[in-house]
Amino acid sequence: MEFLRKRPAESVDTFLTTYPPSQTSIHVARWLYVQDESRSDTSDPPGSLAAAMDEGQAILDRLSSDLRGLEGEESGKRTQAGKSKTELLANAQDSLLEVARRHGQTMGKWMLFVNRDTVDRVWTLVARETVAGGLGSGSKVSTDASGAAGGQINRYADSFLICVYVAPFYDLQRVRRVFERLCEMNLAPTAFKLDFYTHLGLDSRNQYGLNPSIYTAASIRSSVASTASKAKVMAVEAKVDEI
Numbered sequence: 001m002e003f004l005r006k007r008p009a010e011s012v013d014t015f016l017t018t019y020p021p022s023q024t025s026i027h028v029a030r031w032l033y034v035q036d037e038s039r040s041d042t043s044d045p046p047g048s049l050a051a052a053m054d055e056g057q058a059i060l061d062r063l064s065s066d067l068r069g070l071e072g073e074e075s076g077k078r079t080q081a082g083k084s085k086t087e088l089l090a091n092a093q094d095s096l097l098e099v100a101r102r103h104g105q106t107m108g109k110w111m112l113f114v115n116r117d118t119v120d121r122v123w124t125l126v127a128r129e130t131v132a133g134g135l136g137s138g139s140k141v142s143t144d145a146s147g148a149a150g151g152q153i154n155r156y157a158d159s160f161l162i163c164v165y166v167a168p169f170y171d172l173q174r175v176r177r178v179f180e181r182l183c184e185m186n187l188a189p190t191a192f193k194l195d196f197y198t199h200l201g202l203d204s205r206n207q208y209g210l211n212p213s214i215y216t217a218a219s220i221r222s223s224v225a226s227t228a229s230k231a232k233v234m235a236v237e238a239k240v241d242e243i
Helices: 012-018 046-068 085-102 116-131 172-184 195-199 217-221 230-242
Strands: 003-005 031-035 108-115 138-142 159-166 191-194 213-216
Touching: 012 031, 012 116, 031 116, 046 085, 046 195, 085 195, 108 116, 108 172, 116 138, 116 159, 159 172, 172 217, 191 195, 213 217
Parallel strands: 003 031
Antiparallel strands: 031 138, 108 159, 108 191, 138 159, 191 213
16 A cells, blocks of 8 residues: 555544554555645646656656766766756756646655654654644655565665655745744754656656755755755746746
């Protein structure tokens, strides 16, 4: 099972007691999920994902082709169009954000990485606050993967991921509010990633060298987004408004 969700008639405390992430096997469910049940914006519209994926993959394919043209050359080498690797990556990021916005794929998540000793306590804080309406539209936590490798040692077995969902990604005030609330709870969100990027398979080890996080803790604190900066998000909005 991919998700094990708290049922509307079930209390959050009952759900937390029944399924502590440190003791819930990945064979039961990969993720435990709760949502702010007063809200309807808990996911992106599914009908638009296929079109967004097609456009997003086309962008990545072009980027891959352009990057291959730079392989084996000095770091300052530019394409025939006069673009450096840094510019190619930046343009691809801009284009992906525009596609996500245009197709309504605007759901993102703040990510918190926690260890086995603290995951149950941190998840309890996040889940209760989410259901109470104090965070984003929903939150999830990974489950115990210690038995996922068929008896082999799983080096990620003691690492858990908590995601706090926020939409739309370009609403910096909302994104920052959730970040600040997590900090007030003495938690440490590290980075904000689009669900659209997850669908495209863009993780920290992606073959393109793209930064999968569009905001970081440092960039939000300074109100300047790192990879997809506030200026970039505003540019995406302007481009979409022109369509």
